[in-house]
Amino acid sequence: MTDRMGTNRMGARARFLALAVAVSLAGTAIAAGQPQIVGINAAVLNNVRIRSAGAPQAHIAVVRQRVALNDEVQTGGRSQLQVLLLDKTTFTVGANARLTIDRFVYDPNRSARSLAASVTKGAFRFISGRPDTAGTTNVRTPIASIGIRGTIFEGVVGQDAANIAAGEPGVGPRVRSDPATASLIILRGPGRGTQGRVRPGVIDVTAAGRTVTIDQPLRAVYVPAAGMAPIGPFIISPRGLQQVQALIFPGVAQAMAFLPNDRTGTGFVPPETGGRRPRYGYPGYPEPGGDGYPGRGGYPGQGGFPGQGGFPIGDLPSGGNGQMSQDPAGKPNQVQPNQGQMGQGQDPAGQSPGGQSPGGQGPGKKLKSPAAVQAPGPTPTPTPTPTPTPKYPGKP
């Protein structure tokens, strides 16, 4: 009898344990099935949608909405979103963009983070979160990978990247680009002279097995197409940077009326006709040389921003290294990677377009479209034919 009661008790305990384990496992399964929250929509402008992993349709994004791992963020024309991740890292994406957080592991107690994200289209701005956080951070575009070490950088993927790069002296209009995947990456800081509890930022841009490291603000790298090595680093021109800003911050661009005639809905306006023909034979693009930012050399330590007064953002000054010169033989043009930083100290005093604003050439100037961007191929590329584009009124 005693043995039988003991057997029953043991059986009950076994059943209890089995039940506890089963319920616990069920709870674990439920938790595992729930999406892993990685952040929130901290700010939303206009038409933004999020498609959860595996979901057939996207839903409208709202402020404070949770963002989960593998959610695909999609923005519409003149729209914008800032995703704030748990470690305070931010992704600000502009119009017509697609962003996915592919991996996010964050342990605030150990100040460790591992982040991987992909941007397949559009413009974005990345700001690292906690500066003391260890771990790997990587952002991928369809053709490039950006390794990040505590920094602020911006990127443009797609046709807009090709258009902007075509207007850059460091790239030029004759580089063949894939309008679907072309990737332009710009480091914004912090620079070496930064203040506060931040460290200078560094990014490594890798494409086609080649890595280019950028460690100074406003240096850029352009990857035209799959299988092509990165071009750069080169100094992004003021106009190019302004166009990138217009893509990332379409609301500000519209409110500040510095890109008022965008008809594409993306916030992008092609490079403005400079009124003179560059040496490489395509009107509308500034000539190489100088960084074009106001104040001779433009950057602290290179010629002096403070005390210069005025903030001209007109054409780049002439000069430069001439690497984008026209091919007189009309041979097929090839990608010409920039062999260094352009034009520092090549802006003689008095040649800078001091005081010119982007619209300083006044209303009514005809615009020329950027280079006709073509997919990579072996066929020769003729000099692109500009097409009529909207007028570009001057700034007030």
Place this chain on the structure above:
Amino acid sequence: MATRYPLYLCLALSSAWLMAPPAFAQADPAAALDQLSDAATGTGSGTALARQQIRSGDLTGAAATLERVLINHPDASDVLLLHASVLCRLDDAGGARLEIDEVRGRAIPGQAWAEATAACGPIGRPGRGG
């Protein structure tokens, strides 16, 4: 014995709750981010938070805060100017100059220009201001 099954069930559920992973048991991990988002809904609260972050040395956090404010208030020239001053502190003077130029001719309080000057060095104050 059967009368004890409810007790076993309660114990099992309690055990399961305790054994479940943190995500199943803890509160919303993103709740702290809501405050940052909420602060950016107004220019006053957003710039106040940004200035607090600047004072504490969290310059990247201040830049992110101001960018949130600018998404909600894209015409806030004083916020854009403060953002430019943060860029100067981050040693992105070229980017800051573009933003300063964008507010050219807009009415901006003198205090905002003073902040920009403090961060970026002496700058020509373009246009008219308040």
